[in-house]
Amino acid sequence: MSGAHVLVTGGAGMIGSNLVKRLVAEGHRVSVADNLWRGRRENLLDGRGRPVIDLERDLHVVDLAVPGVADPLFEKAACVFHLADVVAGID
Numbered sequence: 357m358s359g360a361h362v363l364v365t366g367g368a369g370m371i372g373s374n375l376v377k378r379l380v381a382e383g384h385r386v387s388v389a390d391n392l393w394r395g396r397r398e399n400l401l402d403g404r405g406r407p408v409i410d411l412e413r414d415l416h417v418v419d420l421a422v423p424g425v426a427d428p429l430f431e432k433a434a435c436v437f438h439l440a441d442v443v444a445g446i447d
């Protein structure tokens with residue numbers, strides 16, 4: 357699957373961004389879907405402050421709770437890692 361287009365939901369969070377960095381290092385094109393509630397753009401920067409993905413093209417600030425909002429992103433991805441989650445206050 358090397359070089360595949362991968363989508364990481366929650367990819368701007370602590371765990372998701374580390375997965376994004378690993379996938380990029382392995383040669384994948386990575387897109388991120390995150391509402392930035394807990395995630396941060398800064399998490400998608402390398403040690404020198406440079407983005408590890410193209411933030412204009414591949415960072416999608418979307419709310420996955422809205423039905424259908426991410427369908428176009430899923431259609432373009434060969435693989436999806438679903439890490440989006442509300443960690444606090446789950447009933």
